[in-house]
Amino acid sequence: MRENIYLQIYAEYSNRIQSGQLAPGTKLPSESELAEAYKTSRETVRKALNLLFREGYINKIKGRGSFVLDRTRMDFPVTGLISFQEMSGTLGVPSRTLVEETVLEPAGSLLASQLHIAGDTPVWKVIRAREIEEERIILDKDYFRADIVPFLSKEIAEGSIYEYLETGLGLKISYAKKLISVEPSTEEDGRLLDLKKYEHIVVVRNYVYLENTVLFQYTESRHRLDKFQFVDFARRVRS
Template sequence: MRENKYLQIYNEYSNQILSGQLVPGTKLPSESELAEAYSTSRETVRKALNLLFREGYIHKIKGRGSFVLDMTRMDFPVTGLISFKEMADTLGTASRTLVERTINETAGSTLARHLQIPPETLVWKVIRAREIEGDRIILDKDYFRADIVPFLSEEIAEGSLYEYLEQELGLKISYAKKLISVEPSTEEDHRLLDLKSYTHIVVVRNYVYLENTVLFQYTESRHRLDKFQFVDFARRVKR
């Protein structure tokens, strides 16, 4: 699928900022320079810069331009949708995915409530442990509506599911509602993760929607307490 020009600009600059190629304080090229470099309009460039601004990558100073913000604090952003592969690439550390289960079966009452579907609806259930630098510290439990995601496999689950969903299936993933809580760890947590002596775990529940506002994925991402800080970026809006 061909990427929109403004998303190309956004992705290239956000990746450069996250990877450290563009250090905090760096001034970005002007709108005119970017429009010429990407053979596009200033309106398209402005759309990309506004997205970088809203996501906390840059700060705009009137009359001076756009400058890179310090992103080192954003270890695991609360806002935004980022896959484990994208996060691991950003961290630059050794990581791997261990697939525990990939199965297609009926939702059942609890999952049906989360996905807002009848209990007899078929869903894909994908359980994966995430290992970073030798420690299994994240347990991802993903559930997808099978009428929207008709096929999954262990091989696909070992890679980036979002890469498969977006590039192979052509799904347009748009936004998510997130709930974060600290809960007692379960037997499954201790079996699949290296929890050490921790008795609690951070649980991030994601309700993920497509561009057409259809809820198609529910995820429980369970994190070891000592390994992550969850951060957000906020701007004060004057009223």
């Protein structure tokens, strides 16, 4: 049926992307070209492209067109509380951590509101780029309350901070609240990550609590959007 032609366009292009016929980075025909090829309107084509975008098959760049995304993404658990070192151990590919900054400084008003502390409270700020297969694709910005984590160093940050907190300091890290959003990339993202052509980034904000329910860490984990898919297991609960 002609009214479902946008689904036909979506199905044909999603199949070509999944089968590898269209390689990552390939530019799709323009809306006008697709409308002519399928004998339909640009509005119908736009509907199909938006569906491909929402399903993670393409990236739409204003003024440049639509490009095929790399579907070989790494799974990142939504509900789990896992360190990068623990995650990278399961990938089976080369990875490393590049420490940009480890400094003790006052929280300031914005960070204080995230950690529910006074603005002059000292916090440890740790900025790290995560490199996987020689591409910097994650930027982790961690903030720890210094009254709970009295000392951090570049050497500790290059390894696993969680291992240091749990085995070295005896802290019992229990749970986290996570907020996930897609946002425009920043100058800092462009400087510290290999963003390539991507103008947006997936941001995972973590509020991490100890076993005694004290919020002690706030993290912004910024992921290049073509390299990760966030996964979870859900079970329907019947009343």
